[in-house]
Amino acid sequence: MSGDLESLFEQARACRLCAGVLPHGCRPVLRGSQSARLLIVGQAPGARVHASGIPWNDPSGDRLRQWLAMDRAAFYDESRIAIVPMGLCYPGTAPKGGDYPPRPECAPLWHPPLRAALTGVRLTLLVGSYAQAHYLGNRRRRTMTDTVAAWRDYLPEYLPLPHPSWRNTAWLKKNPWFDAELVPALRRRVAGALGALDG
Numbered sequence: 001m002s003g004d005l006e007s008l009f010e011q012a013r014a015c016r017l018c019a020g021v022l023p024h025g026c027r028p029v030l031r032g033s034q035s036a037r038l039l040i041v042g043q044a045p046g047a048r049v050h051a052s053g054i055p056w057n058d059p060s061g062d063r064l065r066q067w068l069a070m071d072r073a074a075f076y077d078e079s080r081i082a083i084v085p086m087g088l089c090y091p092g093t094a095p096k097g098g099d100y101p102p103r104p105e106c107a108p109l110w111h112p113p114l115r116a117a118l119t120g121v122r123l124t125l126l127v128g129s130y131a132q133a134h135y136l137g138n139r140r141r142r143t144m145t146d147t148v149a150a151w152r153d154y155l156p157e158y159l160p161l162p163h164p165s166w167r168n169t170a171w172l173k174k175n176p177w178f179d180a181e182l183v184p185a186l187r188r189r190v191a192g193a194l195g196a197l198d199g
Contacts (some may be wrong), residue, residue: 023092032082044087044102054183063164123193128163
């Protein structure tokens, strides 16, 4: 890890910008190294991730790893994979269920310098609508479904994915093309990006 990137990660982990509004306090969860070739940008840590400090350490992470055909050891290899969510801290759970959106202060502050410092990244997975809105801007389509369906338009830099939350099980059933077409392509693209580390 370079000094600049290491310093950025230390600063991000020490961030307390939203301390006054986060119901469970600040615990930024992110990881990566200068040699990382794949960047995963999700929404924000959930309650289990907040408790453990380990990103995607929950059922959503299990599903994401299933999509990637990747075990935990490979997924958590910081030399190959960086994980930086749109909101670094757990935003809390809304009264009607589901987590609150990522804090709006977070991504504008941390993503530009972190992404610029992660110079080895060859592919960025945009997991969910918040990541897609931030990174694709006016290039994204009208809905998350339309954006994911147009995944080929964002390659080779980005690959948009739905959030792997179990709340999206019905979405997956309604969109069988995701498992049939996108998941195999996702695995190939990820393998190609990670292969750049060895080549």
